Amino acid sequence: MAACAEVLAASLDADNIVEHDARQRLRALLVDHLDNDLASEAVLLDAFRGRIPDE
Amino acid sequence: MNDIERTRLEDYVSRQRGVRTTIADVRRLSVGHSRAMHRVDTDGGTFVVRVEQGGVFGTRSGEEFGLMRGLADAGYPVAPALWYEPTGDVLGQPFFVMGFVEGEELADERAMDESTAADFVRVLAELHAVDWEGAGIKTDIVPDSPSVATHLQIERWADIYRAAAPTVIPLLEEAAAWLHRHAPPLERVSVVHGDAGPGNVVQANGRIVAVTDWEFAHLGDPAEDWSFCLAMRGARTMPRETWMALFDQIAGVRMNEETWTYWEAFNLFKGACANTTCLAVFESGANRAPNMAIIGTVLHRSFLRRLVDLVGPS
Numbered sequence: 001m002a003a004c005a006e007v008l009a010a011s012l013d014a015d016n017i018v019e020h021d022a023r024q025r026l027r028a029l030l031v032d033h034l035d036n037d038l039a040s041e042a043v044l045l046d047a048f049r050g051r052i053p054d055e
Numbered sequence: 056m057n058d059i060e061r062t063r064l065e066d067y068v069s070r071q072r073g074v075r076t077t078i079a080d081v082r083r084l085s086v087g088h089s090r091a092m093h094r095v096d097t098d099g100g101t102f103v104v105r106v107e108q109g110g111v112f113g114t115r116s117g118e119e120f121g122l123m124r125g126l127a128d129a130g131y132p133v134a135p136a137l138w139y140e141p142t143g144d145v146l147g148q149p150f151f152v153m154g155f156v157e158g159e160e161l162a163d164e165r166a167m168d169e170s171t172a173a174d175f176v177r178v179l180a181e182l183h184a185v186d187w188e189g190a191g192i193k194t195d196i197v198p199d200s201p202s203v204a205t206h207l208q209i210e211r212w213a214d215i216y217r218a219a220a221p222t223v224i225p226l227l228e229e230a231a232a233w234l235h236r237h238a239p240p241l242e243r244v245s246v247v248h249g250d251a252g253p254g255n256v257v258q259a260n261g262r263i264v265a266v267t268d269w270e271f272a273h274l275g276d277p278a279e280d281w282s283f284c285l286a287m288r289g290a291r292t293m294p295r296e297t298w299m300a301l302f303d304q305i306a307g308v309r310m311n312e313e314t315w316t317y318w319e320a321f322n323l324f325k326g327a328c329a330n331t332t333c334l335a336v337f338e339s340g341a342n343r344a345p346n347m348a349i350i351g352t353v354l355h356r357s358f359l360r361r362l363v364d365l366v367g368p369s
Binding site: 031048 | 222223224225226228229231232233236346349350352353354356357359360363
């Protein structure tokens with residue numbers, strides 16, 4: 001995770017294709033992971049906001 | 056508040072007032088996460104007790120108390136901050152006591168009509184104009200110059216998340232780097248509320264009689280507050296265009312879309328970082344309320360997800 005963080009932060013303004021591509025791939029992977037976590041936890045967010053399903 | 060805590064509080068208030076004081080009633084006032092708020096009716100008046108919750112959001116009552124006192128001295132509408140108890144010996148957590156400010160009880164705390172909102176904008180602009188040095192206001196972080204103020208706040212929140220989270224969060228580190236790189240210039244450092252908008256005020260008869268909930272207050276760029284009100288706390292109170300028209304007409308606040316986006320990202324970053332403390336507090340046992348676990352996981356991630364889209368792939 002620390003290495004991923006360093007790569008993302010260091011390549012914010014990446015201007016060569018290889019660096020830019022690596023950055024995009026890594027970022028997409030991390031965002032997918034985040035989306036998966038969010039999808040599995042959606043019911044908790046609803047509960048937090050007072051929307052609990054009846055069934 | 057249990058009977059033992061109530062008795063201890065009664066003794067504490069009596070000592071502070073210098074006269075035996077009897078508590079008639081204690082009522083939980085809000086469902087806030089970072090502080091528990093209790094209305095305490097006594098034979099010596101009504102007070103509000105604001106109690107820390109085991110380090111939630113990484114903010115400190117002592118700083119909040121000092122800042123409120125300084126603002127009151129400067130003539131700003133805040134509840135009178137009376138006594139600060141830092142040890143936790145009385146209620147198990149640090150707390151401070153305020154005078155009670157009478158206001159309207161709202162079914163929806165975010166409700167605010169346009170006229171009251173206009174008064175809120177005026178009051179918020181007044182906060183940003185406070186001569187904080189002249190008023191002797193002290194905060195934990197004091198920027199040497201306006202140019203470092205935003206950077207200090209980015210690092211403040213990053214440090215809070217780094218201390219609370221079990222591992223580095225790469226997308227949050229990327230956002231910190233992005234925020235540092237794109238920080239707008241600042242000419243003058245102001246007192247910033249940090250959680251500004253409907254729900255954090257006492258309103259009565261179309262006026263703001265007190266601004267409340269100062270745990271996020273600090274020295275920085277007022278744009279943070281305008282954006283927070285627009286995109287977060289006031290987002291469902293009124294349409295964006297209505298808020299922006301009030302900001303412009305009453306406070307002369309005009310920013311381009313890029314700057315609005317920057318401050319929205321900053322506030323999401325702040326929220327995502329602050330929320331990590333809730334999971335740490337839950338896991339440590341300091342506060343086992345389910346909302347702590349939810350804020351520290353899914354709410355943190357929902358802030359982070361919105362932030363990721365704003366920071367965007369460059």
